[in-house]
Amino acid sequence: MKYLGLDLGSKTLGMALSDSSGIIASSYKIIRHNEEYERLLNEVVGEVEKLGIEAIVLGFPKNMNNTIGPKGELSLDFKDKLEKRLEIPIFLQDERLSTVSATNVLIDGGVSRKRRKKVVDSLAATIILQTYLDRKDKEK
Numbered sequence: 067m068k069y070l071g072l073d074l075g076s077k078t079l080g081m082a083l084s085d086s087s088g089i090i091a092s093s094y095k096i097i098r099h100n101e102e103y104e105r106l107l108n109e110v111v112g113e114v115e116k117l118g119i120e121a122i123v124l125g126f127p128k129n130m131n132n133t134i135g136p137k138g139e140l141s142l143d144f145k146d147k148l149e150k151r152l153e154i155p156i157f158l159q160d161e162r163l164s165t166v167s168a169t170n171v172l173i174d175g176g177v178s179r180k181r182r183k184k185v186v187d188s189l190a191a192t193i194i195l196q197t198y199l200d201r202k203d204k205e206k
Contacts, residue, residue, distance in 0.1 A: 070094075070119040071195025072110070073161065073187050074141055079106060080187030082195045083117065089203070091195035093188040103144065111151050121154055125161030125194040159198040167193055 071082035071091055081094040099106040114122070124145055127137040134142070145156050168189035172182045 067120045068118060069121050069123055069195060069199065070110075070114060070117065071123045071125075071159075071191045071198070073125045073191035073194055074144055075187055076101065076137075078187045079110070080189070080191035081113070082188065082191040084195060084199060088199060091192045091199060093185070093192045096185075096188050103147075107144075107147055107151065110148065114152060114154070119154065122148065122152075122156045123159050123195050123198040124148075124156060125191065126158035127161050130162065157198060159194050161190070161194050 067084075067088040068086050069084040069088055069091075071084070073080035073082075077098060077100055079097045079099060081096065082091050083094045084091050097106060097109055099109075113119070124141060126141050127135070129135050129138075141158070145158065148156055168186050169182060171189065172186060177185070
């Protein structure tokens with residue numbers, strides 16, 4: 067099964083893809099949207115169709131105390147809108163600290179601050195997707 071991982075931010079959407087067996091996630095691309103969510107939905111639907119995606123894993127930002135804040139509500143709304151336009155499963159994956167983890171990986175790799183800003187959302191989407199794939203694999 068081929069998965070698409072999404073990290074929805076306020077200005078960008080990081081995307082990651084799994085291999086066709088649904089085991090390994092890798093960074094794919096970043097879409098800048100500046101809160102133009104209808105255009106963003108159209109682009110995601112187009113990518114799903116173009117890539118033959120069979121399921122989506124959407125990052126779900128919860129607060130550290132496990133409550134759902136405004137960003138979590140935005141993700142839930144985005145998920146609902148995607149579900150109305152696509153006939154594939156959409157799973158939520160807790161994404162707490164995924165961007166922090168992605169930033170730390172890039173810093174440890176010696177990536178410049180300017181370059182980090184360009185790739186951090188895609189790497190965060192990769193971490194979200196890989197976390198889901200690892201968890202799913204353990205549940206088998």
